[in-house]
Amino acid sequence: xxxxxxxxxxxxxxxxxxxxxxxxxxxxxxxxxxxxxxxxxxxxxxxxxxxxxxxxxxxxxxxxxxxxxxxxxxxxxxxxxxxxxxxxxxxxxxxxxxxxxxxxxxxxxxxxxxxxxxxxxxxxxxxxxxxxxxxxxxxxxxxxxxxxxxxxxxxxxxxxxxxxxxxxxxxxxxxxxxxxxxxxxxxxxxxxxxxxxxxxxxxxxxxxxxxxxxxxxxxxxxxxxxxxxxxxxxxxxxxxxxxxxxxxxxxxxxxxxxxxxxxxxxxxxxxxxxxxxxxxxxxxxxxxxxxxxxxxxxxxxxxxxxxxxxx
Amino acid sequence: xxxxxxxxxxxxxxxxxxxxxxxxxxxxxxxxxxxxxxxxxxxxxxxxxxxxxxxxxxxxxxxxxxxxxxxxxxxxxxxxxxxxxxxxxxxxxxxxxxxxxxxxxxxxxxxxxxxxxxxxxxxxxxxxxxxxxxxxxxxxxxxxxxxxxxxxxxxxxxx
Numbered sequence: 001x002x003x004x005x006x007x008x009x010x011x012x013x014x015x016x017x018x019x020x021x022x023x024x025x026x027x028x029x030x031x032x033x034x035x036x037x038x039x040x041x042x043x044x045x046x047x048x049x050x051x052x053x054x055x056x057x058x059x060x061x062x063x064x065x066x067x068x069x070x071x072x073x074x075x076x077x078x079x080x081x082x083x084x085x086x087x088x089x090x091x092x093x094x095x096x097x098x099x100x101x102x103x104x105x106x107x108x109x110x111x112x113x114x115x116x117x118x119x120x121x122x123x124x125x126x127x128x129x130x131x132x133x134x135x136x137x138x139x140x141x142x143x144x145x146x147x148x149x150x151x152x153x154x155x156x157x158x159x160x161x162x163x164x165x166x167x168x169x170x171x172x173x174x175x176x177x178x179x180x181x182x183x184x185x186x187x188x189x190x191x192x193x194x195x196x197x198x199x200x201x202x203x204x205x206x207x208x209x210x211x212x213x214x215x216x217x218x219x220x221x222x223x224x225x226x227x228x229x230x231x232x233x234x235x236x237x238x239x240x241x242x243x244x245x246x247x248x249x250x251x252x253x254x255x256x257x258x259x260x261x262x263x264x265x266x267x268x269x270x271x272x273x274x275x276x277x278x279x280x281x282x283x284x285x286x287x288x289x290x291x292x293x294x295x296x297x298x299x300x301x302x303x304x305x306x307x308x309x310x311x
Numbered sequence: 312x313x314x315x316x317x318x319x320x321x322x323x324x325x326x327x328x329x330x331x332x333x334x335x336x337x338x339x340x341x342x343x344x345x346x347x348x349x350x351x352x353x354x355x356x357x358x359x360x361x362x363x364x365x366x367x368x369x370x371x372x373x374x375x376x377x378x379x380x381x382x383x384x385x386x387x388x389x390x391x392x393x394x395x396x397x398x399x400x401x402x403x404x405x406x407x408x409x410x411x412x413x414x415x416x417x418x419x420x421x422x423x424x425x426x427x428x429x430x431x432x433x434x435x436x437x438x439x440x441x442x443x444x445x446x447x448x449x450x451x452x453x454x455x456x457x458x459x460x461x462x463x464x465x466x467x468x469x470x
Binding site for chain 2: 008013014045046049050051053054058105109110112113114117118121122125126129130133134145146155156159162163166167170171174175176177178179181182183184186188192193194196198199200201202203204205206207208209215216219220259269295
């Protein structure tokens with residue numbers, strides 16, 4: 001099928017993009033994985049020592065009768081960390097990336113199987129799974145170290161980026177939908193949000209955890225919470241629309257990032273993946289970062305007489 | 312030429328299949344019960360329910376000091392889990408799972424304090440698991456105190 005003959009929706013979902021854009025997303029998500037997973041290794045490993053009665057398996061582990069053998073689980077955590085390094089470097093990518101994604105899936109599900117479900121890692125995991133299914137190591141990777149030229153723009157690099165954007169907007173849309181289903185339009189009055197901010201901070205204080213000192217300053221102003229409620233619901237329910245316009249998508253990304261910074265400031269809840277902006281990177285031309293990265297590696301790109309950009 | 316066409320089709324099939332499967336999975340929670348949640352497929356229900364009043368009933372683990380002061384124990388010390396939301400659920404589950412389980416949980420916390428090296432908790436003489444009722448707006452506007460508190464378990468920190 002020639003490109004011209006393909007239906008519009010197919011060309012839209014499979015845009016021709018530079019291989020470096022997808023590879024750069026692999027590097028960003030991979031770097032996040034190595035640092036975040038590595039720094040939190042003691043946390044992930046700690047689930048091997050929890051009391052068996054506290055185990056409440058969810059998702060793909062729902063079938064388990066009890067916790068995994070501690071040694072098996074801890075080995076899995078360490079292999080996941082090693083996998084994250086291979087994923088970042090793009091080393092044996094076609095074989096290792098799917099295995100890393102599967103191991104990360106299990107470890108994160110296991111970590112969420114002890115009572116409260118956290119929602120901070122969902123999007124990160126989905127992005128890893130998508131990247132693992134895509135040719136994200138064709139350039140800027142150890143697998144491509146012997147390649148003499150850059151792969152030209154191709155639609156095989158486009159769908160995964162489109163899908164990463166799509167699952168991102170879907171996550172926010174679902175959050176907005178949950179507010180409508182559970183609270184109705186009354187959510188926009190802001191009272192619930194104000195009460196939640198107060199409640200969340202009190203329970204953090206009373207559970208000996210860091211809280212937001214800013215919350216106490218905002219609580220006397222209910223109108224502020226009405227604004228926050230309207231703005232957050234509009235951004236969440238309107239999220240899928242930004243798929244239609246690149247500029248709108250960029251503005252929405254910045255708005256959502258601001259929303260998460262606000263949540264951090266008011267509730268001391270850190271959604272690290274969006275706050276680092278990596279969650280929104282698929283909406284941007286990340287290949288420009290690759291250019292910066294390369295200039296850092298080779299201080300003078302013109303010295304060897306070979307153009308580095310595909311154009 | 313035929314290899315090229317074959318490769319194009321392969322990428323189209325993989326891209327389409329992965330996109331459809333992931334889209335279906337990610338959106339599937341929207342068609343289920345709003346209260347059901349899982350990982351990584353979620354309805355993202357956090358802070359979505361109406362909350363018309365600022366009340367909070369919280370089951371918490373407290374360290375008791377010789378002068379009678381009570382201070383909330385951090386999640387890691389109370390449950391072994393550093394995530395506050397998971398720790399909160401663990402405390403609730405452990406104290407609503409029967410008397411013996413609650414006592415055993417209380418002793419575990421006392422043991423963790425005893426084994427811990429933090430000087431802040433060295434002076435604690437007992438652990439209390441309490442159910443406290445707060446007005447969370449008044450908490451910030453007037454006084455950071457519970458409206459009421461009921462002790463569910465108490466156990467000494469033995470040294």
